[in-house]
Amino acid sequence: GAGVSQSPRYKVAKRGQDVALRCDPISGHVSLFWYQQALGQGPEFLTYFQNEAQLDKSGLPSDRFFAERPEGSVSTLKIQRTQQEDSAVYLCASRLEPIKETQYFGPGTRLLVL
């Protein structure tokens, strides 16, 4: 079946704009993760959902970052009042269920804040 998809693939925003990044996980996958990957770095954890419940948001860098997954499938990562330091690739991953460890990653959304 289809893998994890993310949209848009590229986003250019002016500093201070709000942006919304979408993740469509693999159908039936219970767990969903968001990661932020700066240039030349490994991905860093942002937040984790199990179905619609956000169980861990310890990686969100500020209260300008907000994630939701209202129906337990599609998830949206919203960044308010974007700053230049928010420029990065935002990766989404899904996992079938908590006991299945392999995470399947989407292609990412590359965000550039000018």
Place this chain on the structure above:
Amino acid sequence: KQEVTQIPAALSVPEGENLVLNCSFTDSAIYNLQWFRQDPGKGLTSLLLIQSSQREQTSGRLNASLDKSSGRSTLYIAASQPGDSATYLCAGRLTPSGSEKLVFGKGTKLTVNP
């Protein structure tokens, strides 16, 4: 705080060579360790996952080992091919009572020259 380090940061080898990528982690209370491959502009592809109770996993030309006591994992690639050129990332997950998140290293950029 779990930290993951990968050495070397970049590696260039001729086709056909066997090679080893290294990953070290600071917290021996690791639940599992995964190796991923990342191609430019794309998401991560899971290669191998080693549970803490295992010492190694194999898939085709790839072999990954885990030594919790020394805080190290290695990824061995046999008979390297130009198609193996990519960035290789290792990521650890702490004990299940902790967060579900993966902690990534910065990666090793591998170039296999024909």
